[in-house]
Amino acid sequence: MPIEPAEDRGLPRRDFLKVGLGFSLALTVGTAVVGCSDAAKTLSTGYVFLRPGDVELFSALTPAVVTELGAFDAAKRSKLVERTLQNIDGTCAALDLGSRQELRKLLDLLAIGPLRYSLTGVGAWNEAGIDKMQVFLARWRGSRFATLNAGGNVLVKLTSSSFYVLPESWPSTGYPGPLEYVFNAINS
Amino acid sequence: MALPDIYTEGIASGWKVVDAAKLTAPQTMEADVAIIGSGAGGGVAAEILALAGLKVLLLEEGALRTSDSFKDMDEGRALRELYQEGAARATSDGAIAVLQGRSVGGSTTVNWTSSFRTPEPTLKFWAAEREVVGHGVDDMKPWFEKMEARLDVMLWEAQNANNSVLKRGCDKLGWEAHSIPRNVRGCWNSGYCGFGCPVNAKQSMLVSTIPEALRHGATLVHRLRVRQLQHAGDKITGAVGEALREDGRTPSGTLVTIKARHFIAAGGAINTPALLLRSQLPDPHKRLGQHTLIHPVVLSLAQMPERIDPFYGAPQSTASDHFQWKDGATGPMGYKLEVPPIFPGIGAGVLNVYSDDLRKEMAALPHTNAVLALLRDGFVEQSPGGSIRLADDGSPMLDYELSDYVWEGVKRAYLSMAELQFAAGAQRVRQAHIDASYQTSWTDAKKAIAELPLKKFRATLFTAHLMGGCAMSQNPKRGVVDSGGRHHQLANLSVMDGSVFPTSIGANPQLSIYGLVAQNATALAKQLKT
Numbered sequence: 001m002p003i004e005p006a007e008d009r010g011l012p013r014r015d016f017l018k019v020g021l022g023f024s025l026a027l028t029v030g031t032a033v034v035g036c037s038d039a040a041k042t043l044s045t046g047y048v049f050l051r052p053g054d055v056e057l058f059s060a061l062t063p064a065v066v067t068e069l070g071a072f073d074a075a076k077r078s079k080l081v082e083r084t085l086q087n088i089d090g091t092c093a094a095l096d097l098g099s100r101q102e103l104r105k106l107l108d109l110l111a112i113g114p115l116r117y118s119l120t121g122v123g124a125w126n127e128a129g130i131d132k133m134q135v136f137l138a139r140w141r142g143s144r145f146a147t148l149n150a151g152g153n154v155l156v157k158l159t160s161s162s163f164y165v166l167p168e169s170w171p172s173t174g175y176p177g178p179l180e181y182v183f184n185a186i187n188s
Numbered sequence: 189m190a191l192p193d194i195y196t197e198g199i200a201s202g203w204k205v206v207d208a209a210k211l212t213a214p215q216t217m218e219a220d221v222a223i224i225g226s227g228a229g230g231g232v233a234a235e236i237l238a239l240a241g242l243k244v245l246l247l248e249e250g251a252l253r254t255s256d257s258f259k260d261m262d263e264g265r266a267l268r269e270l271y272q273e274g275a276a277r278a279t280s281d282g283a284i285a286v287l288q289g290r291s292v293g294g295s296t297t298v299n300w301t302s303s304f305r306t307p308e309p310t311l312k313f314w315a316a317e318r319e320v321v322g323h324g325v326d327d328m329k330p331w332f333e334k335m336e337a338r339l340d341v342m343l344w345e346a347q348n349a350n351n352s353v354l355k356r357g358c359d360k361l362g363w364e365a366h367s368i369p370r371n372v373r374g375c376w377n378s379g380y381c382g383f384g385c386p387v388n389a390k391q392s393m394l395v396s397t398i399p400e401a402l403r404h405g406a407t408l409v410h411r412l413r414v415r416q417l418q419h420a421g422d423k424i425t426g427a428v429g430e431a432l433r434e435d436g437r438t439p440s441g442t443l444v445t446i447k448a449r450h451f452i453a454a455g456g457a458i459n460t461p462a463l464l465l466r467s468q469l470p471d472p473h474k475r476l477g478q479h480t481l482i483h484p485v486v487l488s489l490a491q492m493p494e495r496i497d498p499f500y501g502a503p504q505s506t507a508s509d510h511f512q513w514k515d516g517a518t519g520p521m522g523y524k525l526e527v528p529p530i531f532p533g534i535g536a537g538v539l540n541v542y543s544d545d546l547r548k549e550m551a552a553l554p555h556t557n558a559v560l561a562l563l564r565d566g567f568v569e570q571s572p573g574g575s576i577r578l579a580d581d582g583s584p585m586l587d588y589e590l591s592d593y594v595w596e597g598v599k600r601a602y603l604s605m606a607e608l609q610f611a612a613g614a615q616r617v618r619q620a621h622i623d624a625s626y627q628t629s630w631t632d633a634k635k636a637i638a639e640l641p642l643k644k645f646r647a648t649l650f651t652a653h654l655m656g657g658c659a660m661s662q663n664p665k666r667g668v669v670d671s672g673g674r675h676h677q678l679a680n681l682s683v684m685d686g687s688v689f690p691t692s693i694g695a696n697p698q699l700s701i702y703g704l705v706a707q708n709a710t711a712l713a714k715q716l717k718t
Binding site: 064068095149150172179 | 268275276280282376378386536537543645
């Protein structure tokens with residue numbers, strides 16, 4: 001994958017510099033300008049870590065990271081996305097405080113509309129589409145700012161690992177599932 | 189064929205096993221020795237002390253998970269239930285993934301069974317450079333023999349295809365390679381060591397020393413997080429534990445007070461320093477939580493013409509030390525070459541790609557071989573290791589920076605692994621690195637590796653071996669504990685886990701912990717009995 005220059009199209013250098021100093025600072029700047037409504041801070045129903053904005057983000061991100069999902073019909077696809085999100089939620093909740101706080105900073109940053117747009121090129125997650133989400137990931141991971149690389153990596157890994165632990169994903173990987181003779185012997 | 193569950197039967201026969209999640213009222217528990225942590229160190233210490241006739245209390249933050257719950261052989265369940273932070277533990281900046289166990293048996297419940305004695309150059313370095321006594325090559329030999337016999341450590345000759353790639357590459361290139369001794373009894377060769385052995389063949393602490401300690405009257409308390417050791421003068425006077433809920437994370441509010449003559453910290457090299465830091469124990473020379481070693485791991489991926497099925501078969505059976513001691517203990521960074529098993533979940537994370545790249549690489553999994561290099565950190569000034577500090581709630585955070593010295597080792601390791609994979613017949617090879625693309629020849633790979641930026645968040649970095657942070661040394665200025673594991677400032681506190689290692693080991697550390705703890709716990713039992 002080519003490394004995109006930091007000052008690439010559509011991403012104001014100014015904002016990159018802020019984020020280059022860390023999510024904390026960017027968030028401080030962001031919330032000072034925009035504020036973060038209390039409603040946005042409540043958990044999404046059925047989740048223990050993800051908030052409604054995070055669910056929108058990962059719902060848009062999952063089909064962009066895992067294009068394998070395109071092979072399933074719409075009903076199955078939405079079910080698998082939901083189970084991937086449940087896994088993401090469980091993993092986030094299992095993190096110790098330090099990592100949980102870092103992740104929260106990243107997700108809060110991405111939940112602030114104007115800042116999100118300038119950092120990711122995406123206006124609303126649910127209108128972004130797969131291509132736009134992939135461009136966002138490529139920019140972050142290709143950036144010369146380690147903080148954006150870190151954010152891009154964690155979003156990709158959380159999503160891909162959370163999908164590929166699902167048994168429904170295994171046929172596409174050639175993993176036949178638990179080694180049959182052992183599984184059958186101990187479960188018979 | 190239903191396999192009997194050791195714990196179901198043991199508890200029915202009267203073993204004292206307490207699930208702290210079920211406690212509803214504050215308790216006080218008393219013992220001769222309280223051991224905090226039930227992994228490689230705590231498990232061995234519990235058996236030795238219980239057999240010596242001492243009343244042992246074994247305290248574990250994780251839950252008791254036994255073979256009955258391993259029968260699904262499911263990666264997702266294992267990552268959630270058997271690993272620290274749901275297998276998503278990482279250094280404080282997120283740059284290095286940390287795979288560490290968290291259930292009764294600690295990492296021994298999920299490790300890949302590789303059982304190496306501490307390499308001689310490491311033991312010699314400790315004696316010569318770190319003022320460690322009593323752990324020389326001849327001193328340790330009987331203790332390794334004892335633990336090898338205890339845990340059925342045997343050379344494993346059957347190779348799965350993933351390990352065969354490593355063996356074949358080494359043979360082609362004339363590099364040193366050796367079979368790996370494994371701690372297994374009646375192994376079914378399934379490859380599911382990392383998810384909790386489904387057939388109780390792996391002689392983890394869960395199925396060996398802990399049951400034996402329980403047979404000798406020890407008490408096991410799980411889902412109990414020890415918050416603090418209390419001290420007065422040069423004595424630990426007690427400990428406070430908080431019971432955790434069923435989720436194994438959230439305190440239930442029920443506190444457990446622990447009274448004992450002697451305390452042993454055995455939570456591993458992240459959680460033990462954190463416990464001592466939380467307890468604000470004396471640390472006059474600022475050694476606590478310093479010099480944390482991790483064997484930084486980098487990986488190389490290869491597409492092979494033959495089927496590899498990297499998920500099946502004993503995960504590790506061949507290793508190469510060709511680059512480990514080439515320049516002595518203190519030359520340019522040495523590394524050990526091994527292979528990891530690859531299952532879809534963790535595998536996707538290692539690939540660290542998305543979109544069609546991810547789809548194609550996942551589809552190629554049955555033909556994928558991975559080689560890893562364990563970099564031997566902590567032997568020279570330019571490799572000072574990391575450090576442990578506390579988050580606001582007292583949970584541990586690991587800071588770890590990679591110096592130019594380490595990155596130079598990473599680059600050589602990338603080269604070695606690519607050369608080896610091509611020699612073994614790989615069609616294409618790439619590094620687990622965000623900027624790496626597949627190369628189809630060793631010549632092209634060499635050029636591509638030379639261009640790779642050596643930076644955090646670009647190179648995929650892992651650790652599964654946590655060491656240091658409570659280093660042993662006879663010199664209190666250089667260590668937290670003495671060579672016997674006794675705390676320099678607190679008379680009735682010992683540390684018995686990987687955190688006492690003054691450097692990294694240079695090999696998978698479980699047998700190093702078993703041998704050292706067997707020796708130190710035996711000496712402690714003698715002292716406590718007189």
